[in-house]
Amino acid sequence: MADDPATIEALLFDLDGVLYVGSHRIPGAVETLEFCQEQNIPFRFITNTSTRTVAAIADKLNAMGIPIVEDWIFSAASATRDYLLQQGSPSVHLLVRDEVKLEFAEFEQNSPDPDFVVVGDIGAAWNYELLNRVFNELMNGAELIAMHRNKYWLTDAGLQMDIGAFVAGLEYVSGKRATIIGKPSSEFFSLAVNAVGAANSKTAIVGDDIENDIGGGNRAGLQTIMVKTGKYREDVFTAARAQPDYILDSIADLPALLTKH
Numbered sequence: 001m002a003d004d005p006a007t008i009e010a011l012l013f014d015l016d017g018v019l020y021v022g023s024h025r026i027p028g029a030v031e032t033l034e035f036c037q038e039q040n041i042p043f044r045f046i047t048n049t050s051t052r053t054v055a056a057i058a059d060k061l062n063a064m065g066i067p068i069v070e071d072w073i074f075s076a077a078s079a080t081r082d083y084l085l086q087q088g089s090p091s092v093h094l095l096v097r098d099e100v101k102l103e104f105a106e107f108e109q110n111s112p113d114p115d116f117v118v119v120g121d122i123g124a125a126w127n128y129e130l131l132n133r134v135f136n137e138l139m140n141g142a143e144l145i146a147m148h149r150n151k152y153w154l155t156d157a158g159l160q161m162d163i164g165a166f167v168a169g170l171e172y173v174s175g176k177r178a179t180i181i182g183k184p185s186s187e188f189f190s191l192a193v194n195a196v197g198a199a200n201s202k203t204a205i206v207g208d209d210i211e212n213d214i215g216g217g218n219r220a221g222l223q224t225i226m227v228k229t230g231k232y233r234e235d236v237f238t239a240a241r242a243q244p245d246y247i248l249d250s251i252a253d254l255p256a257l258l259t260k261h
């Protein structure tokens, strides 16, 4: 547990479950962002969301009354595009929604023998035929990339299974390990830490996911702040190996933590 909150100079906020759940803003979210601006605490947003482009994520948040600019959002989908660009000009089989595919327009997407299978969020479109096609692509030499391997998240309709189970299943049958681009990857955290311009040890991640936000943040050398909103569950938190430096009921309590010294 915690060092001294006075040493926190910059913040990274997870989005889903921290600022909003489903279509609802979490009370205090806007006030906390305003507090950070008033106090000149630099912050960015870091999300494993792969259902939308960063522009669409910003639009969604703006529609909920949360003033966020797209340049401040680091998403697993945009980091995946950057990663693929570093691999030359590979062919890809993209498992993402059509809207997100547009961001990958420079890659060959229709090869029968792709260099990479890229797993993102396709909602309810998973089926045996698709999984079996991907399995064969992996057995024929494709590498497996996962935008993230989250287990579940909280929606207006309750907990919803995320893509982690499909990634794990594909690893199991192919014998390959997926390259994980989003949280908990330290490289992904570094992109956002570089943008806030503080040392890792003076940057804190605020998240509702004990493994990806808190465990990943700890391994990246950040300070970690768990919020009990979103997907937070007492039993999962208690059983987890990862532990945050600080725990708050919600983002609304962050100003008090940062001024308590």
Ligand SMILES: [Mg+2]
Binding pocket: 014, 015, 016, 017, 018, 207, 208, 209, 230
């Ligand atoms: Mg979250």
